[in-house]
Amino acid sequence: MPDRQPLKQLESTLSDEPIRRPGGRSARIRTAVLDATLAELADVGYDRLTVEAIAARSGVHKATLYRRWGGVDGLIADVLVRSAEQPWQVPDTGSLRDDLHAITRVIYMGFTDPEHGAVPRNLIVAALRSSQAARALTGFFETQHGLAAEVVTRAVRRGEAPEGTDAVDVVRTACAPLYYRLFVTGEPLEEVAAHRAAEAALAAAQAGAFVR
Amino acid sequence: MPDRQPLKQLESTLSDEPIRRPGGRSARIRTAVLDATLAELADVGYDRLTVEAIAARSGVHKATLYRRWGGVDGLIADVLVRSAEQPWQVPDTGSLRDDLHAITRVIYMGFTDPEHGAVPRNLIVAALRSSQAARALTGFFETQHGLAAEVVTRAVRRGEAPEGTDAVDVVRTACAPLYYRLFVTGEPLEEVAAHRAAEAALAAAQAGAFVR
Incomplete structure (x- = not known):
């Protein structure tokens, strides 16, 4: 000590x-x-x-x-605030496909890491059980979505997705199937799920499904 | 009484x-x-x-x-088992787009109903907090996914999506963004989210993103 x-x-x-x-x-x-x-x-x-x-x-x-x-819930909330404050390297490979794959891969690796995977999992489970921490969780995701949306904004500029695409919604669509398995259905999170989620978000974005 | x-x-x-x-x-x-x-x-x-x-x-x-x-957790688990046993009318409009919209709309309506919306919400929150009930929740979603997948299987037969499409994954992709808002990010569930989720799953299915 x-x-x-x-x-x-x-x-x-x-x-x-x-x-x-x-x-x-x-x-x-x-x-x-x-x-x-x-x-x-x-x-x-x-x-x-x-x-x-x-x-x-x-x-x-x-x-x-x-x-x-x-108390405990305020501490968990502040852990989430700090996590949102910590900068992360948003992928910038020059291709929307590769950027989306990099994003879903980071989530997949984070939650399935045999040594550290329990930490983000426990944190989110805890945050979901306290209204104070849940508000912090909403703020955390708002920040993360906003940062990750940059890969879509750049892709629209490059002509990889149509003008008017809701960038955050592309990110949500890429991430949601992974969290759905982890925190709703309880299905195993396998690498193919991360791959498919990125491919699906890409195809939907290219097809104009997220145009406002 | x-x-x-x-x-x-x-x-x-x-x-x-x-x-x-x-x-x-x-x-x-x-x-x-x-x-x-x-x-x-x-x-x-x-x-x-x-x-x-x-x-x-x-x-x-x-x-x-x-x-x-x-005890309480066993009761919640059995509520989920009963819910999975209750038949529901899987949409069969003749079009994958309309079927997927019908599915996401049922979820949207169920969770946002001002009178009864708290019931499924509380049930899932409860199930997520007990390992016994969480296992029942996994079984519940397995049943629901399997039933809903029929709309994709029929669409593949009609040539609306490629052969080899993972039907359950199309369903997961349509549903996940709604549950992601409700139970992970805490974002409001608006009608446009249900609409977009159906459109995204459709576009991704048509583009072959779910071909095994």
Whole structure:
């Protein structure tokens, strides 16, 4: 466990609206606490997730966690906010087909990784069970959809899909069948499903199914 | 509350493996109990669902409920089994486009009905929170997908989609974007989403995106 003295000093100076300088102490506390939240979620799941265990794991006093995040659901919500803040390299292969395949492949790999796949899965299951975290999940997907939509916007500019195509809807169509298996029907997520979802979204986009 | 005398008599004769004649007493108990489970789920949600309240509402003794269904999760699972057993009129308009639109429209109407829309929504949320009920949910979707796939099989016979098309995958692609909004991203489910999902699945099927 890290030395808690500096954090304890900080806690006493933290107001309800801490100044959050990137790289500052407040940011370091956030990183430690949200990392601990994810690790606890992976170890014990949502049902047995407690502020006490997250406090112990992060070395941050539980009073700080309650004051800043309200509780477990606020912590999960902030994990999602942080995930949405983290930049990712949106594919830009020069072809809509390859870009869509890259996107569905990232989702497929993320959820089926034998070592880390349980983390995003547990996070989404947890978020679906709390209205506060569910709102954060909606925001997370809004951000991700917006970023990924860039591959469609570029494809329209290149003439690969018709003018007026709803770029976000192409992204939703590519992603939805994977999440449908994982979180609705409970069917296994196989590589061919990621491949088919990309091909289907591409064909539908090319055919003008998403023109507003 | 209905007269409980006949049911009380029946309970004492019920073994662990009751004879389930269609229309028999065991079937009548099941109907009363599962109807009460759905009504309680609509009224109080999964978190406050209790065998006691379902027993009171159905007029069936709680000991019977525990013996036959094990508990709340077993009751939810059996509601899903019953839903899968209930026949529904798979559309047969003579056109794959119209059939797919009819399917996505049924889903849209079911979940957005202001009076009854909360029932299927609560049921799926509940099923996603119990591993026993989640297995029943997987079985429910397997049945529904299999029935709906008939519209694609007929379309292939008519030459509207290529030979070798994976019929169930066309159905998944038509349905997934609606469930994705409802149960993953939390985005509103609007009529245009149902329309677009049918058009996208159609275009992708016609383009051969689902050929095995």
